[in-house]
Amino acid sequence: MLNFTKSKILFIYLFFTIISAFSFLNLFDDEDKFINKKVNLGLDLQGGSYLLLEINTDPLISERIQNKVIPLKKTLRENNIKFTKFNVLSDKIKFTIPDNNVKSFERILFSKKNNSLNPFIAQYSAYQLDFINSKNNIELFFSKMGILSINNSALNQSIEIVRRRIDDIGTKEPTILQRGDKRILVELPGVKDPERIKDLIGKTAQLNFRLVNNEGKEFGADKLKSESDEELTVSKRIIFSGENLVDAKPSLDNQNNQPSVSFTLDRLGAQKFGRVTTKNVGRRLAIVLDNEVISAPSIREPITGGSGIISGNFTFQEATDLALLLRSGALPAPLSIVEERTVGPDLGQDSIKSGSISLIVGFILVIIFMFFKYRLFGLIANISLITNLLMLIGVLTILEATLTLPGIAGIILTVGMAVDANVLIFERIKEEMKTEKSIIHAFDIGYNKAKITVLDANITTLIAAIILFAFGSGPIKGFAITLGIGIVTTLYSAYFISRHLTSYIVLNSKDGKVVL
Amino acid sequence: MNRNYNFTSLFTIANICSFVIFFASIMCIIFKGLNFGIDFKGGTLIELRVDNNQTKISDIRNSLTNMNIGDINVKEFGTKGDYLIKVEQTKEQNKNLIPALKKSITSNLQTDISFRRVENVGPKVSAELLESGLIAICLSLAAMLFYIWIRFEWQFSLGAIVALIHDIVITLGLFSLLSFEVNLSIIAAVLTIVGYSMNDTVVIYDRIRENLSKYNKLDINNIANLSINETLSRTIITSVTTLLALLAIFILGGEILKGFSFAMILGVLIGTYSSVFVASPILKYLKVSYKTMLKEEEKITP
Numbered sequence: 001m002l003n004f005t006k007s008k009i010l011f012i013y014l015f016f017t018i019i020s021a022f023s024f025l026n027l028f029d030d031e032d033k034f035i036n037k038k039v040n041l042g043l044d045l046q047g048g049s050y051l052l053l054e055i056n057t058d059p060l061i062s063e064r065i066q067n068k069v070i071p072l073k074k075t076l077r078e079n080n081i082k083f084t085k086f087n088v089l090s091d092k093i094k095f096t097i098p099d100n101n102v103k104s105f106e107r108i109l110f111s112k113k114n115n116s117l118n119p120f121i122a123q124y125s126a127y128q129l130d131f132i133n134s135k136n137n138i139e140l141f142f143s144k145m146g147i148l149s150i151n152n153s154a155l156n157q158s159i160e161i162v163r164r165r166i167d168d169i170g171t172k173e174p175t176i177l178q179r180g181d182k183r184i185l186v187e188l189p190g191v192k193d194p195e196r197i198k199d200l201i202g203k204t205a206q207l208n209f210r211l212v213n214n215e216g217k218e219f220g221a222d223k224l225k226s227e228s229d230e231e232l233t234v235s236k237r238i239i240f241s242g243e244n245l246v247d248a249k250p251s252l253d254n255q256n257n258q259p260s261v262s263f264t265l266d267r268l269g270a271q272k273f274g275r276v277t278t279k280n281v282g283r284r285l286a287i288v289l290d291n292e293v294i295s296a297p298s299i300r301e302p303i304t305g306g307s308g309i310i311s312g313n314f315t316f317q318e319a320t321d322l323a324l325l326l327r328s329g330a331l332p333a334p335l336s337i338v339e340e341r342t343v344g345p346d347l348g349q350d351s352i353k354s355g356s357i358s359l360i361v362g363f364i365l366v367i368i369f370m371f372f373k374y375r376l377f378g379l380i381a382n383i384s385l386i387t388n389l390l391m392l393i394g395v396l397t398i399l400e401a402t403l404t405l406p407g408i409a410g411i412i413l414t415v416g417m418a419v420d421a422n423v424l425i426f427e428r429i430k431e432e433m434k435t436e437k438s439i440i441h442a443f444d445i446g447y448n449k450a451k452i453t454v455l456d457a458n459i460t461t462l463i464a465a466i467i468l469f470a471f472g473s474g475p476i477k478g479f480a481i482t483l484g485i486g487i488v489t490t491l492y493s494a495y496f497i498s499r500h501l502t503s504y505i506v507l508n509s510k511d512g513k514v515v516l
Numbered sequence: 517m518n519r520n521y522n523f524t525s526l527f528t529i530a531n532i533c534s535f536v537i538f539f540a541s542i543m544c545i546i547f548k549g550l551n552f553g554i555d556f557k558g559g560t561l562i563e564l565r566v567d568n569n570q571t572k573i574s575d576i577r578n579s580l581t582n583m584n585i586g587d588i589n590v591k592e593f594g595t596k597g598d599y600l601i602k603v604e605q606t607k608e609q610n611k612n613l614i615p616a617l618k619k620s621i622t623s624n625l626q627t628d629i630s631f632r633r634v635e636n637v638g639p640k641v642s643a644e645l646l647e648s649g650l651i652a653i654c655l656s657l658a659a660m661l662f663y664i665w666i667r668f669e670w671q672f673s674l675g676a677i678v679a680l681i682h683d684i685v686i687t688l689g690l691f692s693l694l695s696f697e698v699n700l701s702i703i704a705a706v707l708t709i710v711g712y713s714m715n716d717t718v719v720i721y722d723r724i725r726e727n728l729s730k731y732n733k734l735d736i737n738n739i740a741n742l743s744i745n746e747t748l749s750r751t752i753i754t755s756v757t758t759l760l761a762l763l764a765i766f767i768l769g770g771e772i773l774k775g776f777s778f779a780m781i782l783g784v785l786i787g788t789y790s791s792v793f794v795a796s797p798i799l800k801y802l803k804v805s806y807k808t809m810l811k812e813e814e815k816i817t818p
Contacts, residue, residue, distance in 0.1 A: 463663060
């Protein structure tokens with residue numbers, strides 16, 4: 001085990017040099033480096049906000065069920081299926097059909113051709129709808145895959161909209177990722193107070209324009225409260241909605257200098273807006289955001305230009321936020337914040353400081369201890385410890401891993417545990433020296449016999465680190481990464497670098513005597 | 517150095533002690549319970565720093581009592597002027613709780629306050645975090661069981677797992693007894709303890725296996741004693757270096773890492789003890805010998 005060919009030695013140190021060279025990249029702040037790699041600081045070290053959002057698709061599902069009512073009735077009528085007791089619930093439609101029609105209903109529902117009522121989702125190879133039949137009472141609902149596809153598209157759309165809103169606020173380097181099938185993870189480095197962002201993310205921002213209808217004759221009307229607590233009867237009929245908006249900007253109302261939001265409509269929206277305002281001069285138009293009337297001005301004259309102004313007791317901040325929400329579009333389903341963690345920049349700084357201090361102190365303590373215990377070979381163990389640390393940071397840099405406070409703890413723990421490999425080997429050599437006459441032989445056997453133990457011992461810790469990585473979240477993942485990589489670099493530095501240094505000393509000792 | 521301590525003579529008394537402490541820990545965990553942090557219980561946590569020296573802990577408490585938000589816990593946290601506020605999870609989730617809390621504190625204390633850390637974990641997420649933490653611990657135990665079973669014989673695998681459960685239960689028992697908070701980082705610590713204690717056990721087991729075939733006339737009692745003695749200096753040196761590193765974190769690493777490093781220190785001490793006094797005696801009770809080892813090997817390679 002002590003013989004190294006020249007090429008092997010070259011390779012060992014070349015590999016070490018390349019890996020550890022990466023660790024020095026962290027010392028430079030230059031952005032236009034040839035290799036732009038760096039260890040990222042976790043939110044707990046640089047400060048920032050972590051938010052976990054959960055989408056609630058229940059309202060969306062019930063909306064989609066509502067949308068099925070008309071095509072369903074149409075299909076049933078077209079096929080001469082008489083239905084009775086038609087009842088729409090939040091997640092299903094119930095109705096009764098004659099016994100002899102059940103078979104044909106099933107055939108129609110699951111036909112692949114031109115099935116607009118129940119489309120076949122090729123991606124999941126399943127139909128969108130499913131039904132159960134008990135004594136001719138049909139219950140029609142979304143199939144598992146149907147719900148999944150609605151959830152997925154709603155989630156993807158929400159991620160897009162959340163990204164637009166966050167980008168619009170101007171946060172630096174946000175991370176927005178899907179987590180599971182109902183959640184979105186948002187990381188906002190450097191954000192000290194996420195309240196405004198939380199507010200903006202939490203709003204569905206469903207905007208629509210509807211006529212105020214105080215006679216209550218027209219089909220369907222909602223009783224909604226306006227901002228000034230005035231109760232208005234607002235027609236259910238939507239003239240146009242946020243989808244027709246092409247732009248929205250905060251502005252100042254030129255009549256009273258109040259902050260307001262000016263918007264521009266697309267062609268379709270402009271046409272509708274023009275038609276309705278021409279017909280209904282004198283009536284009031286309610287501007288409804290998430291089922292709340294923001295303002296309900298009277299139509300003074302036809303608006304045909306396709307642009308308009310929303311005014312209603314805003315502060316400038318509110319006007320800016322409303323414009324931002326309208327620009328980004330409405331969320332398909334409401335989002336709620338299920339987990340939130342915010343670390344202020346000063347705590348992050350303190351953590352970096354105390355983390356590095358304890359790393360340095362722990363490192364020095366271990367080095368001193370090893371030197372006093374093994375002297376010359378303690379020095380070798382310490383050199384291998386330093387190479388180990390450099391390589392660990394090098395690998396973290398190559399992977400552009402995220403360093404967290406528990407991650408620093410992982411590095412310190414690696415320092416404490418890394419010497420174990422060398423200790424195991426040295427102790428074994430000591431034992432062998434008692435029986436072996438040749439020193440070289442003792443070292444050789446010692447390294448060989450300790451090899452299995454060292455591997456066994458380290459693999460167990462590696463298993464723990466891998467499981468921790470798979471199950472841990474955020475900061476804990478950072479700990480698992482440093483611990484896991486630390487084990488690999490420990491094995492490298494103990495079995496290549498420290499073994500080579502040891503062999504160099506043993507083979508070059510003149511009198512063949514080495515004190516361990 | 518030729519150490520030859522008689523460890524095996526201590527096995528019986530050590531095992532009785534372990535037994536008693538183990539069951540006391542279980543009782544403590546069951547009846548006193550663990551002090552779960554918001555990670556596992558849900559709720560809101562605010563760490564704040566007050567610049568002014570006159571502010572008392574009661575002032576902060578008073579500034580929150582009239583908010584009527586249920587159970588509130590305020591304590592000093594690390595350096596002077598740092599406080600930690602914990603608000604229990606209420607049934608209906610209040611979307612505006614955090615801004616309301618901040619507002620109430622700032623308006624009542626009338627001094628410069630910096631909010632250093634704000635965390636809020638909903639009931640669903642906390643239940644999931646607890647579940648995945650428990651799964652991770654069980655999975656790591658299963659993985660260790662499997663690894664030792666491949667590398668050694670089943671008796672060793674059983675011994676190692678008993679030692680691991682012993683370590684985890686007693687560490688958590690102490691956390692329960694001392695009412696220390698159990699949060700995500702404690703789960704990380706427990707998993708690391710699993711790795712570390714296993715590491716220690718494997719080193720001794722490796723030597724026992726080697727000695728079993730080397731001195732096939734000796735009985736397991738003597739083999740265990742010999743092996744523990746032979747690996748003793750390694751056991752001590754590694755524990756010392758690991759403890760040195762952990763002490764550095766515990767004393768200098770700041771308040772956030774205190775619980776983690778404390779759990780690790782306990783774990784290293786208990787883990788080192790258990791590899792000598794729990795994992796090894798089990799081989800004795802299972803009557804492991806050169807012959808059983810051969811039998812096991814025959815079964816695998818007929």
